[in-house]
Amino acid sequence: MQFVHRRRRGAELFLLVLALIVGVGAYAAVGLGNKGKVPPDIVSYGGWLAALIVVAHITVRLLAPYADPVLLPIVAALNGLGLAEIHRLDLALDHHFAAQQLVWMTIGVALFVATLGILRDHRTLQRFTYTSGLAAIVLLLMPMLPGIGKTVNGARIWIHLGSLSFQPGEVAKVLLVVTFAGYLVLHRDALALAGRRVAMIDLPRGRDLGPILVMWVVSLGILVFQHDLGSSLLFFGLFLIMLYVATERAGWLVVGASLFVVGSYLVYEFIPHVRDRFVLWSDVWAHYGDHTDDKGRQTVETMFGMAWGGLVGRGLGQGAPWRIPFAESDFIFGAIGEELGLTGSLAVILLYGLIVERAFRAALISRDDIGKLMATGLGGAIALQVFVVVGGVTHLIPLTGLTTPFLSYGGSSLVANWVIVAILLRISDSARRPLPDLSLPDDADMDETQVVKLT
Amino acid sequence: MNKPIRTVAIFCLLLFLALALNATYLQYYHASALNDRVGNARVATATFSRERGAIMVGRTAIAESVKTKDRYDYQRVYHKPYMYAPITGWYTYGNETGLERTENGFLSGSDDSLFVNQLVDLVNGNASKGGNVKLTIDPAAQQAAYTGLRALGSDVQGAVVALEPDTGKILAMVSLPTFDPNKLADHDFKAANAYATKLSKNPAEPLLNRAIQTTLAPGSTFKILTAAAAVQHDGLTANSMVPAGPAYTLPQSHSVVHNEVSGCASRITLTVAMMYSCNTAFAPLAVKVGASGMHETATAFGFNRKYFDQLPNQATSLYPAGLDPAGTALSGFGQGSVTASPLQMAMITAGIANHGVVMKPYLVDAEQSPTSLEILRTGSSERLSQATSSSTASEVTKMMVATVQSGTATPAAIPGIQVAGKTGTAQSGLTDKKTGAEVPPYAWFVGFAPAPSPKVAVAVMIQHVDTPTSEIAGGKLGGPIAKAVMEAVLNPHG
Numbered sequence: 001m002q003f004v005h006r007r008r009r010g011a012e013l014f015l016l017v018l019a020l021i022v023g024v025g026a027y028a029a030v031g032l033g034n035k036g037k038v039p040p041d042i043v044s045y046g047g048w049l050a051a052l053i054v055v056a057h058i059t060v061r062l063l064a065p066y067a068d069p070v071l072l073p074i075v076a077a078l079n080g081l082g083l084a085e086i087h088r089l090d091l092a093l094d095h096h097f098a099a100q101q102l103v104w105m106t107i108g109v110a111l112f113v114a115t116l117g118i119l120r121d122h123r124t125l126q127r128f129t130y131t132s133g134l135a136a137i138v139l140l141l142m143p144m145l146p147g148i149g150k151t152v153n154g155a156r157i158w159i160h161l162g163s164l165s166f167q168p169g170e171v172a173k174v175l176l177v178v179t180f181a182g183y184l185v186l187h188r189d190a191l192a193l194a195g196r197r198v199a200m201i202d203l204p205r206g207r208d209l210g211p212i213l214v215m216w217v218v219s220l221g222i223l224v225f226q227h228d229l230g231s232s233l234l235f236f237g238l239f240l241i242m243l244y245v246a247t248e249r250a251g252w253l254v255v256g257a258s259l260f261v262v263g264s265y266l267v268y269e270f271i272p273h274v275r276d277r278f279v280l281w282s283d284v285w286a287h288y289g290d291h292t293d294d295k296g297r298q299t300v301e302t303m304f305g306m307a308w309g310g311l312v313g314r315g316l317g318q319g320a321p322w323r324i325p326f327a328e329s330d331f332i333f334g335a336i337g338e339e340l341g342l343t344g345s346l347a348v349i350l351l352y353g354l355i356v357e358r359a360f361r362a363a364l365i366s367r368d369d370i371g372k373l374m375a376t377g378l379g380g381a382i383a384l385q386v387f388v389v390v391g392g393v394t395h396l397i398p399l400t401g402l403t404t405p406f407l408s409y410g411g412s413s414l415v416a417n418w419v420i421v422a423i424l425l426r427i428s429d430s431a432r433r434p435l436p437d438l439s440l441p442d443d444a445d446m447d448e449t450q451v452v453k454l455t
Numbered sequence: 456m457n458k459p460i461r462t463v464a465i466f467c468l469l470l471f472l473a474l475a476l477n478a479t480y481l482q483y484y485h486a487s488a489l490n491d492r493v494g495n496a497r498v499a500t501a502t503f504s505r506e507r508g509a510i511m512v513g514r515t516a517i518a519e520s521v522k523t524k525d526r527y528d529y530q531r532v533y534h535k536p537y538m539y540a541p542i543t544g545w546y547t548y549g550n551e552t553g554l555e556r557t558e559n560g561f562l563s564g565s566d567d568s569l570f571v572n573q574l575v576d577l578v579n580g581n582a583s584k585g586g587n588v589k590l591t592i593d594p595a596a597q598q599a600a601y602t603g604l605r606a607l608g609s610d611v612q613g614a615v616v617a618l619e620p621d622t623g624k625i626l627a628m629v630s631l632p633t634f635d636p637n638k639l640a641d642h643d644f645k646a647a648n649a650y651a652t653k654l655s656k657n658p659a660e661p662l663l664n665r666a667i668q669t670t671l672a673p674g675s676t677f678k679i680l681t682a683a684a685a686v687q688h689d690g691l692t693a694n695s696m697v698p699a700g701p702a703y704t705l706p707q708s709h710s711v712v713h714n715e716v717s718g719c720a721s722r723i724t725l726t727v728a729m730m731y732s733c734n735t736a737f738a739p740l741a742v743k744v745g746a747s748g749m750h751e752t753a754t755a756f757g758f759n760r761k762y763f764d765q766l767p768n769q770a771t772s773l774y775p776a777g778l779d780p781a782g783t784a785l786s787g788f789g790q791g792s793v794t795a796s797p798l799q800m801a802m803i804t805a806g807i808a809n810h811g812v813v814m815k816p817y818l819v820d821a822e823q824s825p826t827s828l829e830i831l832r833t834g835s836s837e838r839l840s841q842a843t844s845s846s847t848a849s850e851v852t853k854m855m856v857a858t859v860q861s862g863t864a865t866p867a868a869i870p871g872i873q874v875a876g877k878t879g880t881a882q883s884g885l886t887d888k889k890t891g892a893e894v895p896p897y898a899w900f901v902g903f904a905p906a907p908s909p910k911v912a913v914a915v916m917i918q919h920v921d922t923p924t925s926e927i928a929g930g931k932l933g934g935p936i937a938k939a940v941m942e943a944v945l946n947p948h949g
Binding site for chain 1: 456457458459460461462463464467468470471473474475477478479481482483485486487488489490492494495496497498500
């Protein structure tokens with residue numbers, strides 16, 4: 001008798017109610033803290049948020065009944081918290097990003113529903129290995145096109161179509177995971193088994209190095225031409241993780257790490273933008289205040305804000321996160337750290353950790369290789385992205401521009417991440433679903449059936 | 456593939472652990488260091504938005520924090536701003552002067568003595584409030600000094616200091632020209648900055664607290680110190696005969712010293728020399744005491760050292776060591792290289808009044824808890840030095856009383872009360888940079904009353920006034936002001 005997962009949809013609903021309380025409560029707390037009264041649109045806002053959560057939950061109940069029950073509530077809580085903090089910055093800076101973000105969340109949930117509806121079996125994605133790879137490269141190149149590409153804050157990662165702006169890198173991230181998973185499932189044996197053993201390490205064959213070198217070049221290319229250090233780090237790390245998991249050969253990690261070191265050295269030597277970032281990180285205090293270039297302001301203000309928040313925070317709506325330039329996008333973690341304190345920072349880090357852990361759990365129990373690879377890739381992508389952006393804004397590593405998943409203001413990121421969650425739920429649904437009963441019924445028609453089968 | 460997935464999971468766990476540790480470092484271990492960094496606008500704004508304690512004179516606040524609707528919650532408001540500005544200074548974002556600076560810890564509530572209040576506020580979730588500072592100032596004396604000095608004209612530059620001789624309490628401290636600290640503390644920083652620039656460009660230096668920050672030749676008021684030194688070192692009395700005459704040639708020099716008034720016969724008593732302010736008597740007296748004796752007595756009265764830190768930037772009054780005989784002779788009547796602040800001259804006067812004991816001057820009478828109004832710390836009388844013996848002081852007092860009764864200091868006489876006083880009209884020794892003419896003399900007046908048991912000692916200094924040079928005289932200009940201040944202290948209801 002094999003172990004059968006329970007559906008746990010009731011648990012999910014309970015956790016979603018908690019997540020809704022976090023989201024709506026935070027929104028109300030922002031109003032109370034900043035203006036002394038609950039925001040007047042609390043009912044319509046809360047209602048809308050609740051409706052989105054109910055729609056997502058019902059979709060999961062109908063289309064992925066065995067899916068992991070923890071993922072959706074975590075995502076809902078993070079999304080709600082992000083909305084509240086964006087609303088808080090709206091109050092300080094007099095813009096209306098929160099309403100816009102709620103629209104993006106609605107689109108995200110719609111795509112979440114669509115993904116679960118259309119993608120009834122994640123293995124079908126294997127058919128699109130090369131299509132999605134091509135699409136990813138096209139998307140990544142789009143910002144380079146004159147006319148629609150725009151340089152924003154030194155990085156050329158945006159496309160503008162009319163009034164609509166979009167960061168194609170966020171969508172490319174999902175497509176690349178699909179491509180890598182599809183490619184690696186086919187080629188894992190060749191990559192894993194053919195090779196030489198040099199100094200205790202299994203090194204792959206020269207011709208198998210091709211794909212990783214291509215990936216390395218693509219990452220460096222993004223960096224050189226688009227000045228997007230964060231994305232190139234993310235793509236390179238993502239590919240390395242998936243290659244290692246597919247081949248089970250630590251040798252790839254050695255190769256990848258060596259390439260990373262060489263690549264880092266090259267970009268440091270030859271790309272001034274990257275060197276600036278590193279110099280800024282090594283002595284941020286020399287780049288803050290009057291009589292300096294003031295490039296360290298974002299980081300310093302974030303550190304000041306987090307210190308000012310202390311253990312329990314200033315309270316939502318009562319800090320000064322508007323002092324951090326672009327607090328609503330890349331630096332939202334600093335804003336939350338200031339207003340919710342170390343308690344809030346650790347809670348957010350823990351929630352991300354749980355998402356990643358849940359993704360890896362789905363990978364571990366998945367019954368097919370492509371599911372394992374995709375879940376690992378998506379989980380790893382979230383982990384790397386969170387590390388790169390949160391580590392960057394908290395001055396742990398040099399600052400690179402990436403969005404904080406589900407928290408940051410920005411449509412492309414939010415929508416792409418909702419799709420990632422849908423795919424993760426799809427994989428975990430199929431992994432946790434009981435195996436169909438394959439024992440054949442013992443009756444008289446068996447022979448006929450066998451005859452039919454023979455013909 | 457599960458083994459590498461587990462490895463990757465552990466790797467990701469380490470990434471998140473690093474993030475969590477870094478956040479803990481920033482928000483816990485390193486937080487106070489970050490909060491203390493210069494340029495941390497959050498901390499500066501929070502401090503600026505706190506309810507600051509009041510500065511009190513008597514039972515009235517001269518500076519207090521009033522709730523406002525702008526983003527800083529509280530606006531600092533100064534009452535009788537022009538009269539008290541040199542004392543209070545002003546408080547604005549990232550800067551404070553005067554008492555606002557020296558008492559900042561207590562006024563802002565961060566002082567350790569307010570620890571219990573801070574703890575209670577923390578528990579109750581209230582923003583902590585600063586304590587009140589009560590001053591030693593006598594409002595009537597302050598008003599009298601201010602009104603008196605103002606009455607000399609719109610562009611007068613000068614200062615008045617009044618002390619309580621036996622405690623060192625500062626009863627009045629006025630400096631003109633002055634300014635409106637309300638305009639400097641305004642939350643409209645642009646307007647405040649414009650006003651500050653205008654003030655700092657004004658050649659009359661309204662931001663200067665002349666009572667403690669300006670040192671000038673004290674002129675004849677310094678003779679009370681010379682007399683004290685002569686009595687102390689050479690055993691003279693008020694009735695001792697001293698040489699005087701119409702002229703005195705400086706030792707080792709051809710320069711000749713004259714007197715301002717006639718009446719200095721060739722041999723007169725020390726009292727008469729004081730009454731008519733005979734330079735020709737005090738110059739040789741100082742030479743007789745000697746450079747080191749004069750320096751010793753001057754230092755005992757507070758020259759050449761700092762003793763007042765309750766307001767920023769006290770200027771040190773100077774009596775240089777090792778003067779040559781000619782320089783010593785000039786110092787005998789407060790010229791040459793001697794410079795003194797109005798506070799210093801008040802200290803000499805108060806020292807004579809207090810039987811030769813000089814008390815350390817102080818301005819803060821008490822520090823009061825913001826909540827319970829309990830007095831947490833009181834200003835205490837502290838002896839600075841025994842400058843002369845008690846008998847020396849009483850001899851000098853006799854001379855000063857005679858000077859008010861029938862000498863040059865009669866404008867300070869108060870009917871029915873024995874007043875001691877001395878005038879001074881000091882040559883500036885400077886030339887005006889624009890006109891090339893000699894800068895008009897400074898008018899001084901020092902005095903105390905009642906002479907038998909003094910309650911108030913006062914020094915008046917007029918650095919510049921819009922009257923002809925021939926009209927400038929310490930007695931005529933400073934005497935009435937000193938009188939008004941003494942009367943204000945002696946007749947509090949009158």
